[in-house]
Amino acid sequence: MQFKKSIITAAAALAFGAASASLFAAPVTAEGTGVGKHGDLTVAVTFDNGRIQDIKVVSSKENPILAKKVFTELKDTIIAANSTDLDMISGATFSSKGLIDAVNDAAKKAGVTLGKADKKAVKKAAKALPKNATYDVVVIGAGGAGFSAAITAKAAGANVVLLEKMPTVGGNSLISGAEMNVAGNWVQPKLGITDDSAELHAKDTFKGGDGKGDMKVINVMTHNALDAAKWCRDYLKVNFEADNLFFFGGHSRKRALIPFGHTGTEFITKFQAKADELGIPVITNMKAEELIKDKDGRVTGVKATMNGEEYTFNAKGGIVLATGGFGANKEMVKKYNPKIDERFKTTDAPGTTGEALYMAERAGAELVNMGYIQTYPICDPISGVIELIADARFDGAVLLNQEGKRFVEELQRRDVISHAILDQTGGYCWVLWNDNIGKISNTVKEHANEYEAFTKQGIMTTCDDLKCVADFTKMPFDQLQATVNRVNSMTGKGNDKDFNHRAGLMDLSQGKYYVVKAVPSTHHTMGGVRINEKAEVVTKDGKTIPGLWAAGEVTGVTHGTNRLGGNAYTDIIVFGRIAGAAAAAAAK
């Protein structure tokens, strides 16, 4: 008798529960669910005589770029090996586990027993990469700075390669909120802001970094910001919200453009598409290990490794170092700033480990400002990741301690808020907002995945009234009510007598209320290689290293002691483009 392909539903699965693979004389498809990084992940797996024939992703909330290899490489390997007894994709372990659990669930429902992996089937064919190759420009690190450099160099006619040590591209730029400060941008006039300027932006940046930033470099960033943003909008086709801006702490004007989706996915997707269109090879799993110099001290290439094999990439024009920061390297963070010890989790991507800084140092680069490490104040107490949903803070959400009191201006600098939180009972705080604020912020809508995940984790809830908020947070209700009454009595710009909220407090008298618990995490490393305003890497003696440029979080002179929100994206794109253009020109 012929069986038709079928989806085993939950009800039918019960009936099939005890069946064995031999029952199926024809392909059978069963659905299974696992939990990925951002929630449930469901697949439909087709089995034929106990072997997996096909896996289709039915629904997933995973980041499409971070989890790309999970849904291609890992999925194909599961099919080839007919097993889930496999290594996770590095950098995407939660998504890998979600897929494996989903396939196991489907197998269970189909009554199929999956075995141990056939290691021969699993062994991937080595990539046919030449061991020694020559390009005009070699860019190291496929985050926003690296992509900007590679695309600019390629568009200038150079033969470019982009190397990335992780299995997936994007780095911190991908998981970033990706809001980008641009004075004089096209949204500001719609919001009545007509008095912003690159000079004012530079002044804010310098002041925000306690005067430790390099004003020449800062000025290059702020004066090229508008052009960089237009390049993203018009050339890369990055979509920005048309009539909304972010007002980050430490800025005197609301000036941060917001990409669709409020994350770096919008940028990295467009970067990758442009790189594909231009034919730029992006080699993942390729880790830069050592810069090569000629007898005159010019950087002429880089030695890199993939799966333990060494590869040499020669660069006629030069190398652009765009390897990001070291926020995910706990030892390195503690070495340069012992106050930020192992108690701190991190908001950063797993590749943000900074060893390329030592590689640059060995080539003569000066490392500066390494002890200036920023913590982000509002993060998930369990994973350490930023609670993007609590960006409602920028539109009026208040920060409360366990006693139900405000304790800091919510738009203060990140370091100020982080330290203030650590000084509160338990070293955490609660972020509280209502629909009045949520309507402007759209954060619950934009970050529905977080909303679901934090609620499941038990660190967030939604309430109709403050009694429910007090019950959930265990704050004293009377104090919470008193705090909210006081906030309601001081709404509007210039009226916050307690903490001088610079944008003005918002009315919190009506629900729904949203409340989430938060702690600070290590977020941004301000230090790095010294560059000049041309993105050239500079030695301790103040000389430039020929053939070596750097851009982005790997550099250490823009932000001083403290990066203002929204300035990193401006920095990576402005200096990525400068470095890419210069390296391409040097190849001619």
Ligand SMILES: Cc1cc2nc3c(=O)[nH]c(=O)nc-3n(C[C@H](O)[C@H](O)[C@H](O)COP(=O)(O)OP(=O)(O)OC[C@H]3O[C@@H](n4cnc5c(N)ncnc54)[C@H](O)[C@@H]3O)c2cc1C
């Ligand atoms: C959660 C979060 C939210 C943020 N929100 C904002 C925001 O809203 N606005 C803003 O301006 N900034 C924000 N930032 C900061 C900003 O996103 C980063 O500073 C910026 O994206 C860094 O870009 P980059 O290209 O320099 O480095 P990355 O994007 O980190 O890219 C560096 C890449 O280099 C790779 N690499 C490292 N070493 C090697 C090696 N040896 N060989 C090969 N490859 C290597 C890494 O794996 C990585 O992919 C945020 C950061 C985080 C973590």
